[in-house]
Amino acid sequence: MPVALGRFGLPHLDEPAPAAFGVYRHEHTRTWSDTIAGFDGFVFVTPEYNASVPGPLKNAIDYLHAEWAHKAAGFVGHGAHGATRAVEHLRGILAELRVATVSSQVALNVFTDSPSSTPPGPARSPPASTRSPPSTSSWTT
Numbered sequence: 001m002p003v004a005l006g007r008f009g010l011p012h013l014d015e016p017a018p019a020a021f022g023v024y025r026h027e028h029t030r031t032w033s034d035t036i037a038g039f040d041g042f043v044f045v046t047p048e049y050n051a052s053v054p055g056p057l058k059n060a061i062d063y064l065h066a067e068w069a070h071k072a073a074g075f076v077g078h079g080a081h082g083a084t085r086a087v088e089h090l091r092g093i094l095a096e097l098r099v100a101t102v103s104s105q106v107a108l109n110v111f112t113d114s115p116s117s118t119p120p121g122p123a124r125s126p127p128a129s130t131r132s133p134p135s136t137s138s139w140t141t
């Protein structure tokens with residue numbers, strides 16, 4: 001069953017107690033808790049923002065604790081580079097919450113894997129500056 005984060009309207013984490021205590025003051029937290037507690041496993045579909053997990057996803061994960069534990073997760077990432085770095089960060093976050101993650105993942109490239117990508121053709125590619133090999137020259141000269 002798809003769970004769209006936006007539907008829950010979670011503000012920046014505003015519970016007074018850490019989620020590990022399992023004591024929730026706010027109705028939005030209880031609704032989110034009931035939803036996640038009802039699943040045996042998850043497939044996270046996530047973009048990558050600045051080489052990591054988008055803030056709202058991390059925030060939503062941080063809201064809960066026991067609800068995530070001892071479950072399994074897989075990943076579908078989408079980004080300019082397949083969101084592989086975001087998924088790697090997500091694996092570390094979920095390990096802290098005792099979620100077992102499968103090793104395989106779907107890595108979608110927004111420039112080549114989306115039928116609605118515009119404009120078509122070579123213009124889909126990211127600028128050359130983002131494809132160049134890493135260089136330290138600007139910091140060492």
Ligand SMILES: Cc1cc2nc3c(=O)[nH]c(=O)nc-3n(C[C@H](O)[C@H](O)[C@H](O)COP(=O)(O)O)c2cc1C
Pocket residue numbers: 047048049050051052078079080081082083110
């Ligand atoms: C602020 C910002 C930072 C981004 N950083 C990355 C990035 O580091 N790596 C990447 O592969 N894509 C990056 N992207 C591209 C998005 O991951 C990609 O467009 C994604 O499909 C957007 O999904 P959304 O529309 O659900 O936010 C970035 C996009 C934005 C807006």
